[in-house]
Amino acid sequence: MGAMMGAGVGLTIGFIFGSYSIIRGGAGPRGALSTLSQYMLSSAATFGFFLSIGSVIRNDAPPQWEASRLQLSNPLIRSRMDGMAMMKARWSSEKKRESL
Incomplete structure (x- = not known):
């Protein structure tokens, strides 16, 4: 559950920051869609990883x-x-x- 929540939050944050980065600095050589997807996926993976670890630690009791x-x-x-x-x-x- 923590991984899914983290991935959802990460996708949203990646979209916001990726869009801001594209608007501010341009899309770069790979294009806007590729740049935005890289921001979103990396942010989703990071948030998902840390929130899944947190949920495992929290639910580790017998x-x-x-x-x-x-x-x-x-x-x-x-x-x-x-x-x-x-x-x-x-x-x-x-x-x-x-x-x-």
Whole structure:
């Protein structure tokens, strides 16, 4: 996911800086399209590489640590999906108690 986000950001930044460079200094001997594509691809590769490393480092913890973090975290900070799952579990337990 980090590589895809980095590539998207890199393509955008490469387009902006490449276009500015072409407008300011001219296209050069290879032409405008080739120069712009080189800016975009090199920027996308660089951003994608660094963001993929960052996402690997961030998600390198074992799943047990994530489960313990969720159990010990404040309920107000949990996501909406966690809250909805807890609410549905409570409703189903209440329905079971009422039916008995």
